[in-house]
Amino acid sequence: MLPYLLIITGQILAATWFIRYVIIHDRGSKEPRGAVRASLLFGLLAIVIVFVTHPIQSDDAFVSLRDGTAPIQSVFIASMIIGIVEELAKSIPLALWLYKKPYFNEMTDGIFYFGMSSVMFALIENILYTLSDGASTGLARIIFTPFLHIGFAMWFGFFLARRKVTGRGTWMVVVGLLTAIILHGLYDFGVFSRLGPFTIASVVLGISLNLGVFKLYRYAQQHDKELQLSADGTNHFCRSCGRPNPDHTLYCVYCGQKT
Numbered sequence: 001m002l003p004y005l006l007i008i009t010g011q012i013l014a015a016t017w018f019i020r021y022v023i024i025h026d027r028g029s030k031e032p033r034g035a036v037r038a039s040l041l042f043g044l045l046a047i048v049i050v051f052v053t054h055p056i057q058s059d060d061a062f063v064s065l066r067d068g069t070a071p072i073q074s075v076f077i078a079s080m081i082i083g084i085v086e087e088l089a090k091s092i093p094l095a096l097w098l099y100k101k102p103y104f105n106e107m108t109d110g111i112f113y114f115g116m117s118s119v120m121f122a123l124i125e126n127i128l129y130t131l132s133d134g135a136s137t138g139l140a141r142i143i144f145t146p147f148l149h150i151g152f153a154m155w156f157g158f159f160l161a162r163r164k165v166t167g168r169g170t171w172m173v174v175v176g177l178l179t180a181i182i183l184h185g186l187y188d189f190g191v192f193s194r195l196g197p198f199t200i201a202s203v204v205l206g207i208s209l210n211l212g213v214f215k216l217y218r219y220a221q222q223h224d225k226e227l228q229l230s231a232d233g234t235n236h237f238c239r240s241c242g243r244p245n246p247d248h249t250l251y252c253v254y255c256g257q258k259t
Helices: 002-024 033-052 060-065 072-098 107-133 135-144 148-166 171-191 196-226
Strands: none
Touching: 002 060, 002 107, 002 135, 033 107, 033 148, 033 196, 072 148, 072 171, 107 135, 107 196, 135 196, 148 171, 148 196, 171 196
């Protein structure tokens, strides 16, 4: 029991660290606390959607995925279906709720909100896998793929935010969603196939996506700065009320809180 408790605690700490990271490194106007909580709840909603649609996925391929008896073609089809269901569940409900919100107004917001939702989705999924498959599986997920689901969803979130901010790139939103689905399906295929080269490719893909989350976040930050939507430093915007602080004062002239 103790190893399970320690691993689940580690998974919770990893998710908490990411949430704190994106909040602390947000260089634009402060995101509303209610919106942050709502995006986390959308991650829970995505888990529910995946659970409810499970009967749709319950053919022989899915039944035999875990025991390695499915034909390779069936593994590929099943893996892609998993990618479609999970990425649509993570992306579409949140996008419909978020897109017209006035605070969804920076390039980084796509990674911020979809990252919040995805990290909650991943946390619940990781805990379930740990309880069902064992402590070794849970530990491997902490080491190799703590932010994997964010790495899938960030493409759709980034291009959706770019569409909102610039008014351009509608088709790139679709491309971003397709990219998330394909990467997710390919990753699962490599894992479920149990074939050496594909498994290694999945490990490399997983590590790359985990690192890519932070690279894309910094890339979006640079674009926000160029568009004058944010600035470098910690006191260009008030952390409490979100208003600009062009004089870089230590305390906000509007609400009096420390910037």
